Amino acid sequence: MSISSRFAVGIHILALIKLNNEGVTSSEFLATSVNTNPAVIRKLMGMLKKAGLIEVHPGIAGAKLAKELSCITLFDVYKAVNVVQEKELFSIHESPHPDCPVGRNIQNTIEPLFTAAQLAMEKVLRNVTLEDVVRDIATKENIC
Amino acid sequence: MSISSRFAVGIHILALIKLNNEGVTSSEFLATSVNTNPAVIRKLMGMLKKAGLIEVHPGIAGAKLAKELSCITLFDVYKAVNVVQEKELFSIHESPHPDCPVGRNIQNTIEPLFTAAQLAMEKVLRNVTLEDVVRDIATKENIC
DNA sequence: ATACATGTAATTGATATTGTTACAGATAAA
DNA sequence: TTTATCTGTAACAATATCAATTACATGTAT
Numbered sequence: 001m002s003i004s005s006r007f008a009v010g011i012h013i014l015a016l017i018k019l020n021n022e023g024v025t026s027s028e029f030l031a032t033s034v035n036t037n038p039a040v041i042r043k044l045m046g047m048l049k050k051a052g053l054i055e056v057h058p059g060i061a062g063a064k065l066a067k068e069l070s071c072i073t074l075f076d077v078y079k080a081v082n083v084v085q086e087k088e089l090f091s092i093h094e095s096p097h098p099d100c101p102v103g104r105n106i107q108n109t110i111e112p113l114f115t116a117a118q119l120a121m122e123k124v125l126r127n128v129t130l131e132d133v134v135r136d137i138a139t140k141e142n143i144c
Numbered sequence: 145m146s147i148s149s150r151f152a153v154g155i156h157i158l159a160l161i162k163l164n165n166e167g168v169t170s171s172e173f174l175a176t177s178v179n180t181n182p183a184v185i186r187k188l189m190g191m192l193k194k195a196g197l198i199e200v201h202p203g204i205a206g207a208k209l210a211k212e213l214s215c216i217t218l219f220d221v222y223k224a225v226n227v228v229q230e231k232e233l234f235s236i237h238e239s240p241h242p243d244c245p246v247g248r249n250i251q252n253t254i255e256p257l258f259t260a261a262q263l264a265m266e267k268v269l270r271n272v273t274l275e276d277v278v279r280d281i282a283t284k285e286n287i288c
Numbered sequence: 289a290t291a292c293a294t295g296t297a298a299t300t301g302a303t304a305t306t307g308t309t310a311c312a313g314a315t316a317a318a
Numbered sequence: 319t320t321t322a323t324c325t326g327t328a329a330c331a332a333t334a335t336c337a338a339t340t341a342c343a344t345g346t347a348t
Contacts (some may be wrong), residue, residue, distance in 0.1 A: 001228055001335075002235035003146050004305065008254055009237050016246040024323070033244040034237060037307055042325060056324045059314030074257065083145055089265075091146035093153050093178060093337095098279045100177040102160040110152055113218065113272055121233075121265035128257055137249045145304075148336065168348055170293070186294060202294045203345035 006081040009034055010044055014072065014130050015137060017054065017063055024062040044081060051080030069134055075125040089121070091115040153178055154188055159278050161198065161207055168206040187275040188225060195224030200227065213278055219269040231267070232259040 012034055017025045026047060031038040045063055048054045053072055056063045078084070092110055096103035156178055161169045171189060175182040188205055192198045197216055200207045222228070236254055240247035 001145065002232055003145050003223075005235045005237045006305090007234060008250070012240065012246060012250050015250065016244070019245055028324085030271060032244075033239055033247045035247070036237070038308095038325095039309085040307065043327080046326070056325070057314080059316080059323080060263050061315095061324050088146050088218070090151060090246045091149045093156070094150045094181065095179050096156065097179055100160070101285050102156060102281060103177045103179070105284045106152070106156050106159065108284065109277055109280045110155060113268075113277075117265045117268040120162055120235045120268045121261045124257075124261040132320085133253055133257075136253045137246060138202045139251065140249045141245050150336090172293090181340095182294095183296085183340080185337065187296080189293070199296070201345080203292080203347080205293050205346095 004022070004083045005075070006044060006047075007078055007083045009040075010048060010077045010081045011074065011130070011133060013041065013044060013048065013063075013089070014053065014065070014069070014077065015134050017065055017067055018134050019137070024117055025064075026061045027063075047081050048077075051076065053080055061131075069130040072130040073121055073126050074128045074130070074133075077130070078122070084118075087111070087115050087118065089118040093126070148225070148227045150188060151222055151227045153180070153184075154192060154221045155218065155256045155274070155277060157185065157188060157192065157207075158197065158209070158213070158221065158274050159281060161209055162213055162278050163272070163281070169208075170205045171207075174207075191225050192221075195220065197221070197224055212283075213274040216274040217270050218272045218274070218277075219266055221271055221274070222266070228262075231255070231259050231262065233262040 015029055016030060016033055020029070023029075027038040027041040028089065029043075030041045034041065044055050045054065049056050051068075052066055054063045055066045092107050092114070096106055098104045109114075149213045157174055160174060160177055164173070167173075170199075171182040171185040174185045174189075176286065178185065189200050192207075193200050196210055197220065198209045214283070236251050240250055242248045
């Protein structure tokens, strides 16, 4: 199991909109950099737009950031592209047998443990901004 | 996306072997409590056995714990049932375009961030033992 | 020998992912 | 107003994973 690459591609899109600030960041331009199909990018752009992270308009080429990158965390992107639902990183088997002490309690016992693990992961995502990501790319490129 | 319920079922199996200590914990007995097929349980028993968590023998009914439950963490089960590979909780798109500053750096920039998030989640799993799980079930049952 | 258990492979149905094609609708420019 | 270009979106296919199911080989005890 792996969390969908929509998350990584979403980060890619936002970073590239920023670094291509002067140019026009169309779905085709993004698709070339990501190495995928423009329609895939447009679907993701729709999700990022719905989450208030970018501005896109039908008929008008190019996406723009709707916020400062320092105000967008990886968690925001993760939620925007809908890769993992709340409390559902781990799945728990349904309908265990109620006549068994383990069967009738396992779900309630495990659920908070799984949720805690998921929240710990998400906390890390909350502590990284897209500005951090772009800065790292810039450093690797010796842009600054 | 969700992590396979093999993980939750693996925990269920270990807890039930413990609470059924006096009885014979066969794959059919476990399957009834989990509410699945005995062959599914046997596959999981094979994984738990391979990881050194339980003892099972062909032709001999019932599984036994190979370790104290206090020495088995949720992380041990998680690894045993093979639900998430190292550094692969999040997937990253392959072959982004090398002629783009973002394309040629995104993987190296993102990978350590994703790994850190995964490790934070796994750390929580390391800090819970199967003894904790069984104790919680026992408490809910007023067994002790 | 038999009865019964585990070990394991093959198959199926359901679901998610990613890519692809096609086209409607919006916009700008000629 | 016509044309070109872009976004928005739906439909579809290919692939992968999951979970259940069936079947059967193998091992053990009586």
